[in-house]
Amino acid sequence: MANLNPAAQALARIKQDKQSNLAVAADLTDANSLVKLVQQVGDSICVLKTHIDVISDFTPDLITTLLDLKKQYNFLIFEDRKFADIGNTVKLQYGGGIYRIADWADIINAHVVPGPGIIEGLWEIGKTKGAGLLLLAEMSSAGNLATGDYTKTAVAWAQKYSDFVIGFIGMKKLVDDPKFVTMTPGINFADKSDKLKQQYVTPEQAIQGGSDIIIVGRGIYGASDPSLAAKQYREAGWGAYNSL
Amino acid sequence: MANLNPAAQALARIKQDKQSNLAVAADLTDANSLVKLVQQVGDSICVLKTHIDVISDFTPDLITTLLDLKKQYNFLIFEDRKFADIGNTVKLQYGGGIYRIADWADIINAHVVPGPGIIEGLWEIGKTKGAGLLLLAEMSSAGNLATGDYTKTAVAWAQKYSDFVIGFIGMKKLVDDPKFVTMTPGINFADKSDKLKQQYVTPEQAIQGGSDIIIVGRGIYGASDPSLAAKQYREAGWGAYNSL
Numbered sequence: 001m002a003n004l005n006p007a008a009q010a011l012a013r014i015k016q017d018k019q020s021n022l023a024v025a026a027d028l029t030d031a032n033s034l035v036k037l038v039q040q041v042g043d044s045i046c047v048l049k050t051h052i053d054v055i056s057d058f059t060p061d062l063i064t065t066l067l068d069l070k071k072q073y074n075f076l077i078f079e080d081r082k083f084a085d086i087g088n089t090v091k092l093q094y095g096g097g098i099y100r101i102a103d104w105a106d107i108i109n110a111h112v113v114p115g116p117g118i119i120e121g122l123w124e125i126g127k128t129k130g131a132g133l134l135l136l137a138e139m140s141s142a143g144n145l146a147t148g149d150y151t152k153t154a155v156a157w158a159q160k161y162s163d164f165v166i167g168f169i170g171m172k173k174l175v176d177d178p179k180f181v182t183m184t185p186g187i188n189f190a191d192k193s194d195k196l197k198q199q200y201v202t203p204e205q206a207i208q209g210g211s212d213i214i215i216v217g218r219g220i221y222g223a224s225d226p227s228l229a230a231k232q233y234r235e236a237g238w239g240a241y242n243s244l
Numbered sequence: 245m246a247n248l249n250p251a252a253q254a255l256a257r258i259k260q261d262k263q264s265n266l267a268v269a270a271d272l273t274d275a276n277s278l279v280k281l282v283q284q285v286g287d288s289i290c291v292l293k294t295h296i297d298v299i300s301d302f303t304p305d306l307i308t309t310l311l312d313l314k315k316q317y318n319f320l321i322f323e324d325r326k327f328a329d330i331g332n333t334v335k336l337q338y339g340g341g342i343y344r345i346a347d348w349a350d351i352i353n354a355h356v357v358p359g360p361g362i363i364e365g366l367w368e369i370g371k372t373k374g375a376g377l378l379l380l381a382e383m384s385s386a387g388n389l390a391t392g393d394y395t396k397t398a399v400a401w402a403q404k405y406s407d408f409v410i411g412f413i414g415m416k417k418l419v420d421d422p423k424f425v426t427m428t429p430g431i432n433f434a435d436k437s438d439k440l441k442q443q444y445v446t447p448e449q450a451i452q453g454g455s456d457i458i459i460v461g462r463g464i465y466g467a468s469d470p471s472l473a474a475k476q477y478r479e480a481g482w483g484a485y486n487s488l
Contacts, residue, residue, distance in 0.1 A: 027332075027333065027336065029336060029340055029341075051333060051336065051337065053297070053337055053341040053342070053343070054333070054336035054337055054340050054341050055341060055342070056340050056341060056342070058341070058342050080329075082328045082329050084326045084328040084355055085295075085324075085326050086383070086384070086385040086440065086441070086442050087385070087438075087440025087441055087442070088271075088438060088440050088442060089271065089295060089298070091440070092271065092273060092295065092298035093295065093297055093298055096273055096298050096300050097273075097297040097298050097299060097300060097302070098297070098299070098300070098302050098342060099297065111328055111355060111357060112389060113355060113357055113380075113383065113388060113389045113390055113394075114383055114385050114388050115383070115385045115386055115387030115388040115389070115441055116386075116387050116441065117385050117386060117387070117440045117441030117442070118385075120440055120441070121440045136357075139330070139357065139358055139359070140330070141330040141331070141358050141359045141361050141362075142359055142360075142361060143359030143360050143361070144357060144358050144359040145356060145357045145359070145394055145397060146357055150357075150389055150394070153389060194331075194332060196330065196331025196332050196335075196361045196364055196365045197330070197331055197359055197360065197361030197364070198330050198331070198332060198361070
């Protein structure tokens with residue numbers, strides 16, 4: 001059965017409408033560059049993944065602009081905050097502060113290491129917003145500890161809290177259940193690594209492993225023509241998806 | 245051998261000078277309340293633990309004020325950001341954004357789940373600042389996954405990166421090595437739990453388990469007289485420490 005969470009339903013619809021399973025990881029550090037990138041890649045993506053806390057000149061106006069772009073290009077906004085604290089604290093971090101993430105992010109994510117209280121804390125805010133939560137069940141970085149029983153626990157908690165949890169950050173499909181999407185980071189046509197232990201896989205490798213959404217960062221925003229790169233990643237991802 | 249990291253050395257000195265192993269978790273959501281709390285408890289603490297991203301009216305002026313208070317009362321500032329991303333991303337989150345954490349936090353912390361790249365990424369910034377890193381080897385929340393091999397890995401990486409890692413967030417002493425301090429969260433005279441799965445232990449229980457620094461949040465900022473509560477927690481912690 002499909003996931004009834006509003007963000008999960010919107011994501012499924014946008015994927016089909018735009019024939020895209022591409023998320024861009026917009027890891028840029030100033031507002032103008034971020035906005036420019038979204039204008040370049042907006043047609044090709046179903047998800048804009050942000051790290052709002054790396055923007056050195058953030059103001060609430062940036063959120064207004066991103067929400068306008070969201071309407072214009074039809075994508076969801078995934079704030080990659082990787083919440084990682086106890087329930088009482090993540091509630092404050094998600095709903096408050098300068099960023100007020102709950103007011104604009106359709107999708108957020110959380111580590112499972114703090115225990116299920118992190119999901120319950122975020123849900124106290126997220127349920128009023130129709131937001132969807134991804135659990136970090138696996139990571140793309142070398143030597144990471146999101147493996148084995150850790151990953152299995154994330155899957156079990158997703159089942160338990162499936163009103164809110166719409167899927168996983170993972171390198172492959174982790175459970176055969178249409179309620180959950182798998183979004184895979186570290187995607188690059190050139191599979192290699194960076195000097196801080198990020199490890200890349202290609203769109204085809206990810207999709208063949210059962211991933212639903214490919215997350216591309218430096219392969220797009222670091223390209224000489226981000227618009228063209230986004231088109232190419234969208235085609236590669238969607239093509240691989242449809243030839244399964 | 246003592247830890248040569250500048251933050252570790254400053255912490256050891258302040259602890260002795262103020263006869264305090266008390267850190268206050270200042271989980272308040274507006275700048276005025278935070279400043280007022282620091283004025284109330286400043287004499288009693290060796291560490292001010294902040295969540296800068298829950299302050300709804302944050303401006304850079306708040307940092308200036310906190311640094312003035314730090315000078316006046318002699319404590320270290322520990323930004324409890326719980327970094328939890330790959331190396332390339334945490335570098336940007338630590339050094340940049342609106343908060344510029346690297347410019348004012350003496351101590352930060354990180355989860356180990358992303359792998360050792362998170363330590364290496366933070367260190368690229370932290371080594372220029374004399375900052376110290378705590379690894380989240382254990383957590384205080386119910387059902388958390390920072391146990392067993394996960395905790396052992398944190399201890400192993402602390403040994404490997406001990407120029408930067410000054411200790412652990414943990415519920416007890418994890419390794420008999422004077423290079424590392426253990427800071428224990430979830431301390432409250434009334435050992436119980438909150439409704440989002442935080443579990444409390446008393447100062448005496450923590451110190452008897454080998455903790456070096458007790459972190460008290462709601463027990464102080466939620467008290468009718470935070471100044472008095474801080475004095476009481478300082479005395480309980482330091483007393484337990486000296487009767488070992």
